[in-house]
Amino acid sequence: MLAMNYRGPYRVRAVNKAEPEIEHPNDAIVRVTRSCICGSDLHLYHGLVPDTRVGMTFGHEFTGIVEEVGPSVQNLKKGDHVLVPFNIFCGSCFFCKKELYSNCHNTNPEATAVGGIYGYSHTTGGYDGGQAEYVRVPMADVGPTVLPADMDIEDAVLLTDAFPTGYQAAEMGGIREGDTVVVFGAGPVGIFAAKSAWLLGAGRVIVVDHVDYRLEFVKRFAQCEIVNFKEVNDMAEHIKKMTDWLGADVCIDAVGAEAVGSALQHLTGVKLKLQAGSAIVLHWCINSVRKGGTVSVVGVYGPTGNMVPIGNVVNKGLTIRANQASVKRHLPRLIEHIQAGRIKPSEIITHRFPLDAVSDAYHIFSSKLDNCIKPVLIPPSVTH
Template sequence: MKAVTYQGIKKVEVKEVPAPSIIHKDDIIVKVTACSICGSDLHCYHGMIPSMDEGYIVGHEGIGVVEEVGKDVTKVKKGDTIIIPYNIACGKCYYCKNNLESQCINASQYEIGATYGCSRLLGDYDGTSAQYVRVPYANFTPFVVPENSELTDDELLLLTDALPTAFWAVEDAGVKGGDTVIIIGSGPIGLLTQKAAWMKGAERVIAIDYVDSRLEHARKTNKVEAYNLNQSSELAAIVKEMTRGGADVVIDCVGMSGKMTPMEFVGSLLRLQGGAMGSLELATQVVRKGGIIQVVGVYGTRYNAFPLGDLFSRNITLRMGMVPAIHMIPTLYDLVQTKQIKPADVISHHTSLEDAKEAYQMFDTQKDKCLKIIMKP
């Protein structure tokens, strides 16, 4: 089969690889009908994820049709169309039973959650950017798309990761009626988080990014106040004054993929630093005393000069983590099905799996106002 494979820093290639097969009795094999590139995939693309070997199949967002089922599978059958959540989880451990399936203890050998296409560190599972993928724990993880579904492939794909991430961000942060919410980053996750913040009753939603086209999209589609980080070296102070002391909630949707300082770049190359920290530093500067910073942008392991004292002295609550998407998908599916939220405006491009190399380059450089790319095998 054909699959998108990691071939070194900023290099992916579509290669012929062995097709997956049933390994465990509760596995299924899925014929992928559509997959997408996530901002988190760029961490792999940039070589920021440890244990990422050349030839590794990448991607963690996909939908498809069940081709083969293990003998113990009862939830799905051959021919079902399914959403493949980015989480890989057993459904039986303490964390899975308490809506924290992103920290399943059985899906990975490490003290960390598991997902597709993200190296040995996150469970060592082949990615979804391929013609076929093995989906483990099939009695828990997949969401079976109803036969009468009116959702497009684009909408279904956003339910694998992006939309659950956005809604979990505002829920975990406790966004409530009347809040001022600042969202750092206006990529697909940031744009969807803006929508979710309005739905949770926010009175004011402010977007910060350094890409004008994304800020323009945010203003147009989500009716937010939007500011370019490059427009002023005093932007943090301006925003804090404008919000009369800072936002109630600040959500970091960027993570380690922000702009690195020279020291961060060198430290990251030497594995002494887990990437950029600029967006988190900005969050500490624009949140009010006693406010909440929510982090859903992916960060690496260790960070130098972490502003712990700034957080402590101002009674800031810092919340973060890998999003438990599986239990959220049914509710979010209903919201999209009933058109209470229309998420597909974050998708800007469609292409073939064969063109993955060019798609990654476009996504990485934001060429042609690229926001999110859907690929068809």
């Protein structure tokens, strides 16, 4: 089969590799119909995530058609068109029973914090991902969701991570009716977080970024206010000035380790990996939110220490909530929003590439060329 292949930082290409096989009675083999490149994939592409091994296939956002199921699979059959959440989870452990599917205790032998994730280094289990023609789907009875008959495939592929992660970012903010919400980051997750803030009752939504075309996109898509941080001297002061000198009710970090910080932060975090990436957005969130407010973190950070102003957190009485999205928990509500016409996730897709052009796709997305917001890969066997 054709599959994306990681060859080291900034080096990916499409190669032929062996098709996956059933390895466990509860596996399924899925023929991919759409897969996305995620902002989180760029952390891998840039060499920022430990134990990202040469030869790995990335891709944790994909849909596909079930080609084969193991003998224990009861809930899927050959021919089902499914969306596959990026979380690999067992459905039966202590955490899965609490619907904390991203924290499954049984699918990642390398860590006790996060469960398995498709195509995301061996720190999350070493599972190959969906930027390929075929993918092995473990725990097939609990993870995949059969697409509703009336759902656009490209709306569905954004339900595997980007939309649920943005929605959970807003949900973790505990947004109350009329709240002012500031979202840092106008990538796909930040765009969906801004849109979701309205769905949860926000009275005002502000998005901060420094890329003009992304700010213009989110302004149209999420009907929000925008701030270019390159035009601001002091972010906390600027947000307070916009909010009667109180601060925002909720601040959302949808950026993570690759935030544009000071030269020292960029050197120690991104280049030397001495900390978990630039913490500049965490500082902005903590210092821009009002006393008693909430900071929601869905940006990806590394596993090492970071310089977070914990004294400000304590003195301001803040709540900080963070996690990988538990996709399956959100799907009923998000499918309802799509079917009711409140949101069409596929509107953020700006680029579609054949799978054999994966190298170009990563370069364009990573370098923010051609006004790229969200790229989708289409395997050669897909005809529509």
